[in-house]
Amino acid sequence: MxxxxxxxxxxxxxxxxxxxxxxxxxxxxxxxxxxxxxxxxxxxxxxxxxxxxxxxxxxxxxxxxxxxxxxxxxxxxxxxxxxxAPWSLEPGWTPVPDIPGALVVLPDRGARVFLAIGKQNVDAFAPKPDNFYLLRMIDPPAAPPALPECHVLTGRGPFSAEDERALLEHHAITHVVAKNGGAPSARRKLDAATALGLRVIVIARPxxxxxxxxxxxxxxxxxxxxxxxxxx
Ligand SMILES: NC(=O)c1ccc[n+]([C@@H]2O[C@H](COP(=O)([O-])OP(=O)(O)OC[C@H]3O[C@@H](n4cnc5c(N)ncnc54)[C@H](OP(=O)(O)O)[C@@H]3O)[C@@H](O)[C@H]2O)c1
Known part of the structure; x- marks a missing residue:
């Protein structure tokens, strides 16, 4: 623009x-x-x-x-x-209305979650501390996230479909949580997750x-x- x-x-x-x-x-x-x-x-x-x-x-x-x-x-x-336009949801994806809704549908323990929601709202997942969380942010966080089991990556997209798949495999991710931003490039991680048979949780727009x-x-x-x- x-x-x-x-x-x-x-x-x-x-x-x-x-x-x-x-x-x-x-x-x-x-x-x-x-x-x-x-x-x-x-x-x-x-x-x-x-x-x-x-x-x-x-x-x-x-x-x-x-x-x-x-x-x-x-x-x-x-x-x-x-x-x-928002992404149209694939049949196997789980739509949730907001961040608390994403927390509700995650397992209480044992999941390996790619929390692809940027740096805001990460601490909302603190009530489920027994999952592993992979975080990706443009800047390193100012303070450590309130998640005992997490790994922080820094980087600015877009990321290729191949790189998204490799990332999910490398961290043995089981669940991907994303905001419905609508960008084709940001959807690649969801399509990669779907191809790998992972759970995809999509947060609706406010x-x-x-x-x-x-x-x-x-x-x-x-x-x-x-x-x-x-x-x-
Ligand atoms: N939220 C997300 O998930 C997300 C994801 C990707 C990118 N972004 C981008 O990150 C930026 C911040 O998003 P956010 O969710 O933090 O926004 P937000 O919570 O809606 O607003 C953040 C602050 O931006 C200020 N603001 C309002 N209009 C502005 C304008 N035209 N220019 C500059 N500042 C303005 C406001 O401060 P005052 O009240 O003092 O004006 C407001 O407190 C945006 O550029 C957004 O597009 C956000």
Whole structure:
């Protein structure tokens, strides 16, 4: 999205929440960090004379999305979300409504779980300490996870299907827990797990207030009123 805006010379700013130590560089002017809730975002939209907001956050960044809906409504700023469709679930997968739901369906002991949920919410699995947990994060955790049996990997995706399969085999994983992010690359670990006959637990997206949703960059460009003829 940022590349498409930059190629068209759009007057745009890219806003990171600031939760990773070294975020990917963007071809747009970039700011980082929260605004101070909805009032702070409203003040920013006014100060910068923002006319359009594109919510390109992860589907589980529900606070950012809710703030955008509220602030844009208050300031009459046009808003659309660039959001992938959720994965369609394979017949053998276990859907759960939220993180506590994933904890409930895990065995009490003896499972080897790839907890592919990023760095947030990991400690929610502390009530089942007798499983092994494999964690993968972009940055090393600031404090040791509250999981006695765990191994932390650091790395930024996308990861190949071959590497995902090798990882699952190397750690003798029995269960994979993932958020339904919708990215094809992030689905590879679930497809690899399915091919290996492992249990796959998929956490449903949190609710966010109703807003216009675009499924692709060209759709957002059309919404902005820009042509889409440049091969995006
Ligand atoms: N949650 C996930 O599973 C997940 C997965 C992959 C990637 N991510 C990405 O990680 C980042 C943080 O996600 P999160 O779940 O921590 O978000 P979150 O809980 O919804 O919000 C985190 C903080 O971001 C600030 N914020 C709100 N709108 C912002 C904006 N436009 N620009 C910068 N900061 C803003 C807010 O602070 P103020 O109230 O002070 O403004 C809020 O406290 C997002 O970029 C998201 O796309 C999240």
């Amino acid at each position: 940022a590349q498409a805006l930059a190629e068209r010379g759009c007057d745009a700013v890219f806003s990171y929440a600031g939760v990773t130590a070294a975020p990917i560089a963007q071809p747009l002017p970039t700011r980082s960090g929260g605004f101070g809730g909805v009032p702070g975002l409203i003040a920013y939209l006014h100060a910068e004379k923002i006319t359009h907001v594109i919510d390109a956050t992860h589907p589980f960044a529900a606070g950012m999305s809710a703030n955008a809906v509220a602030a844009c409504a208050e300031t009459a700023t046009a808003l659309c979300a660039l959001e992938r 609710d966010v207030p109703a807003r216009q949703v675009c499924r692709s960059v060209p759709d957002v460009l059309r919404w902005l009123g820009h042509d889409t003829d440049l091969g995006v």
